[in-house]
Amino acid sequence: MVIGLTGGIGSGKTTVAGFFKELGVPVYIADKQAKELMETSEEIRQGIVDLLGDEAYNGKFPNRKFIASKVFNNTEKLEKLNSIIHPAVENDFVQWKNKQSSAYVIYEAAILFEKGGYKKCDFNILVTAPKEDRVKRLQKRDQSSRDEIEARMNHQWSDEKKSELADFTIENTNLTQTKEQVRTLHRIILKSGKNS
Numbered sequence: 001m002v003i004g005l006t007g008g009i010g011s012g013k014t015t016v017a018g019f020f021k022e023l024g025v026p027v028y029i030a031d032k033q034a035k036e037l038m039e040t041s042e043e044i045r046q047g048i049v050d051l052l053g054d055e056a057y058n059g060k061f062p063n064r065k066f067i068a069s070k071v072f073n074n075t076e077k078l079e080k081l082n083s084i085i086h087p088a089v090e091n092d093f094v095q096w097k098n099k100q101s102s103a104y105v106i107y108e109a110a111i112l113f114e115k116g117g118y119k120k121c122d123f124n125i126l127v128t129a130p131k132e133d134r135v136k137r138l139q140k141r142d143q144s145s146r147d148e149i150e151a152r153m154n155h156q157w158s159d160e161k162k163s164e165l166a167d168f169t170i171e172n173t174n175l176t177q178t179k180e181q182v183r184t185l186h187r188i189i190l191k192s193g194k195n196s
């Protein structure tokens with residue numbers, strides 16, 4: 001069974017994924033794997049250089065700040081970048097999933113709904129948090145500017161739109177309450193797996 005986990009930038013999806021991991025659930029973080037594939041796949045490197053120019057890479061390492069500056073204010077380029085990276089991430093996930101022997105796994109991806117990945121998941125969890133909380137968290141975590149954060153938010157659906165597709169929504173403001181909701185969800189998912 002695959003449980004999709006998503007949420008807007010800074011909502012706390014990776015934090016929630018960590019709570020599932022503490023319960024022994026295998027977790028696949030799409031962002032993290034995308035980063036790894038960008039460093040190891042020559043096909044991806046060449047595709048990005050063809051799209052954005054030689055400045056996109058320093059040797060085998062992507063220049064993430066440069067790439068971000070080129071795509072988060074250019075929908076066409078972002079879509080092209082996604083088309084280069086996402087298929088490789090999806091293929092990598094399937095190979096990883098086939099090696100897991102647990103009752104279910106978590107697939108954490110920032111744009112699960114936007115890109116349709118939720119249709120391949122048995123249940124989908126949305127993590128939300130007030131926009132200002134998210135902006136403050138990211139300014140603290142990444143020293144990002146408000147403009148940089150909002151440029152990314154502009155390429156992500158609103159929480160309202162995502163919540164129409166989510167099977168469960170975690171309002172992640174208080175970490176203790178969030179952790180309790182994860183425990184509850186864990187018990188429900190295990191029980192649902194027993195009946196199927």
Ligand SMILES: CC(C)(COP(=O)(O)OP(=O)(O)OC[C@H]1O[C@@H](n2cnc3c(N)ncnc32)[C@H](O)[C@@H]1O)[C@@H](O)C(=O)NCCC(=O)NCCS
Pocket residue numbers: 008009010030031034064065067068071078081082085086089109110111152155156
């Ligand atoms: C443009 C890149 C190089 C910027 O890297 P950087 O280290 O600055 O950001 P990072 O990858 O950590 O992303 C931070 C957050 O930005 C948002 N974000 C990332 N990619 C996208 C996207 N394609 N669409 C909308 N939001 C995105 C997410 O909320 C993500 O959690 C990187 O985001 C990227 O390659 N994105 C395209 C591939 C992708 O979609 N990756 C994420 C899921 S597989």
Ligand SMILES: Nc1ncnc2c1ncn2[C@@H]1O[C@H](COP(=O)(O)OP(=O)(O)OP(=O)(O)O)[C@@H](O)[C@H]1O
Pocket residue numbers: 007008009010011012013014015016031110137138141172173174175178
């Ligand atoms: N409820 C909370 N209260 C305070 N800080 C939080 C809370 N949840 C998460 N954080 C912090 O906010 C930051 C963003 O959280 P996290 O990385 O889990 O979000 P994310 O949705 O995965 O972000 P991104 O889309 O950038 O990957 C982190 O520094 C995290 O420690």
